[in-house]
Amino acid sequence: MAAAGAEAPGGEGWRAAPRTVPCPPGKLPKPGKPGRNARSDRRATRRDIAFRATDTAAPRRAPRAPPCPRKEFYFLIVAWCVPCLVSLDTLQELCRKEKLTCKSIGITKRNLNNYEVEYLCDYKVVKDMEYYLVKWKGWPDSTNTWEPLQNLKCPLLLQQFSNDKHNYLSQVKKENHRALKPAVAEYIVKKAKQRIALQRWQDELNRRKTHKGMIFVENTVDLEGPPSDFYYINEYKPAPGISLVNEATFGCSCTDCFFEKCCPAEAGVLLAYNKNQQIKIPPGTPIYECNSRCQCGPDCPNRIVQKGTQYSLCIFRTSNGCGWGVKTLVKIKRMSFVMEYVGEVITSEEAERRGQLYDNKGITYLFDLDYESDEFTVDAARYGNVSHFVNHSCDPNLQVFNVFIDNLDTRLPRIALFSTRTINAGEELTFDYQMKGSGDVSSDSIDHSPAKKRARTVCKCGAVTCRGYLN
Numbered sequence: 001m002a003a004a005g006a007e008a009p010g011g012e013g014w015r016a017a018p019r020t021v022p023c024p025p026g027k028l029p030k031p032g033k034p035g036r037n038a039r040s041d042r043r044a045t046r047r048d049i050a051f052r053a054t055d056t057a058a059p060r061r062a063p064r065a066p067p068c069p070r071k072e073f074y075f076l077i078v079a080w081c082v083p084c085l086v087s088l089d090t091l092q093e094l095c096r097k098e099k100l101t102c103k104s105i106g107i108t109k110r111n112l113n114n115y116e117v118e119y120l121c122d123y124k125v126v127k128d129m130e131y132y133l134v135k136w137k138g139w140p141d142s143t144n145t146w147e148p149l150q151n152l153k154c155p156l157l158l159q160q161f162s163n164d165k166h167n168y169l170s171q172v173k174k175e176n177h178r179a180l181k182p183a184v185a186e187y188i189v190k191k192a193k194q195r196i197a198l199q200r201w202q203d204e205l206n207r208r209k210t211h212k213g214m215i216f217v218e219n220t221v222d223l224e225g226p227p228s229d230f231y232y233i234n235e236y237k238p239a240p241g242i243s244l245v246n247e248a249t250f251g252c253s254c255t256d257c258f259f260e261k262c263c264p265a266e267a268g269v270l271l272a273y274n275k276n277q278q279i280k281i282p283p284g285t286p287i288y289e290c291n292s293r294c295q296c297g298p299d300c301p302n303r304i305v306q307k308g309t310q311y312s313l314c315i316f317r318t319s320n321g322c323g324w325g326v327k328t329l330v331k332i333k334r335m336s337f338v339m340e341y342v343g344e345v346i347t348s349e350e351a352e353r354r355g356q357l358y359d360n361k362g363i364t365y366l367f368d369l370d371y372e373s374d375e376f377t378v379d380a381a382r383y384g385n386v387s388h389f390v391n392h393s394c395d396p397n398l399q400v401f402n403v404f405i406d407n408l409d410t411r412l413p414r415i416a417l418f419s420t421r422t423i424n425a426g427e428e429l430t431f432d433y434q435m436k437g438s439g440d441v442s443s444d445s446i447d448h449s450p451a452k453k454r455a456r457t458v459c460k461c462g463a464v465t466c467r468g469y470l471n
């Protein structure tokens with residue numbers, strides 16, 4: 001299996017999300033000096049304001065904006081009630097006119113009277129002077145201005161612009177040194193917007209997750225942004241009518257769960273972990289962890305899956321046409337718990353119905369809970385965690401285990417993914433979509449299941465032992 005992505009953890013790749021860099025004034029025209037035309041007027045005012053905002057010795061009020069027409073104010077109110085009907089640009093423009101701050105649309109106290117370059121949109125040379133078209137943070141596109149290179153103090157964004165330009169031009173192999181072709185500028189702006197969208201999504205994922213490991217998002221491959229219909233959850237989301245018991249009926253009273261007759265023994269199985277928190281039982285054997293009724297504390301060696309993902313992982317765009325994938329940013333020891341597979345818990349009949357509706361891609365998110373019965377399925381198509389993005393491989397580095405913690409109903413195990421070997425930082429994580437909790441690939445159960453009506457998906461895992469299909 002190929003290691004995915006060349007970037008080392010902490011490398012430029014996933015940290016390259018655009019940092020807004022204050023763009024301090026260059027050679028400022030004297031305040032009040034009239035400009036030659038409307039555009040240069042605006043630039044003069046802009047620099048003027050930037051200058052005043054940083055000039056703490058002599059604070060002066062920014063010039064008042066012209067009074068806002070009543071009609072526009074009305075639209076502003078409407079905009080707050082129905083934000084989806086008004087573009088971000090319009091909202092920002094109205095806020096600026098009314099001198100209102102609103103963090104969620106990027107207008108803060110700091111940038112209300114100050115100017116930061118959000119990204120660079122275009123480039124040209126006029127009379128041997130280099131100019132960049134600047135998108136100002138918190139200002140709509142209509143207020144973008146051409147600024148001479150010497151006024152721009154944002155080396156990271158200039159570098160980003162240059163990288164994006166070269167990436168694009170390396171594909172078309174035509175370069176014009178005096179001005180960019182519209183297609184190039186368009187690409188650079190799309191790339192900048194994508195970077196901002198992915199950064200927002202990354203922030204949202206990290207706000208929602210309850211586990212220790214951080215989640216990063218990276219796309220150095222194409223213009224694909226965050227998925228539009230995906231919601232991050234940390235645990236199973238049972239469909240109406242399905243109840244997940246959240247308190248076990250039995251708990252141990254060990255003083256040391258590693259040596260005493262503990263919860264696993266009560267269930268008739270071995271303790272799943274060694275002293276190094278590695279799984280030591282063979283695939284197909286269930287894990288019974290200590291639960292909320294147990295006397296032991298959080299450091300009990302039999303509490304691993306319940307603590308959640310400990311590793312920093314990165315959702316990244318694969319370059320081999322497999323869409324999004326997940327790679328680890330840190331080294332993972334062999335036989336270690338990596339992540340849980342979560343999603344909506346639905347009945348198998350409902351899974352069958354959805355399976356008919358889903359395209360090939362959607363079907364691969366259906367995970368049958370077939371540990372002891374085949375009543376339920378986990379559907380991670382719309383609701384899921386990082387595991388939603390983990391690709392299939394016929395030669396995977398993750399292995400599935402059934403886990404029981406507070407819910408001891410054998411029809412509803414939790415699904416945990418453990419490493420089968422040492423996984424180095426930067427390597428893509430994969431599991432075998434056919435290898436359910438039973439421990440091996442049971443092609444029989446696939447052939448005989450009602451799932452055979454589902455369309456088959458060609459596997460692109462590239463493993464020597466590739467079976468050719470995902471389902």
Ligand SMILES: [Zn+2]
Pocket residue numbers: 252253254256257260261262263290294296
């Ligand atoms: Zn115990």
Ligand SMILES: [Zn+2]
Pocket residue numbers: 251252253257262263289290291294295296302
């Ligand atoms: Zn216990």
Ligand SMILES: [Zn+2]
Pocket residue numbers: 252254257262290294296297300301302303
């Ligand atoms: Zn315990």
Ligand SMILES: [Zn+2]
Pocket residue numbers: 393394395459460461462463465466467468469
């Ligand atoms: Zn394969």
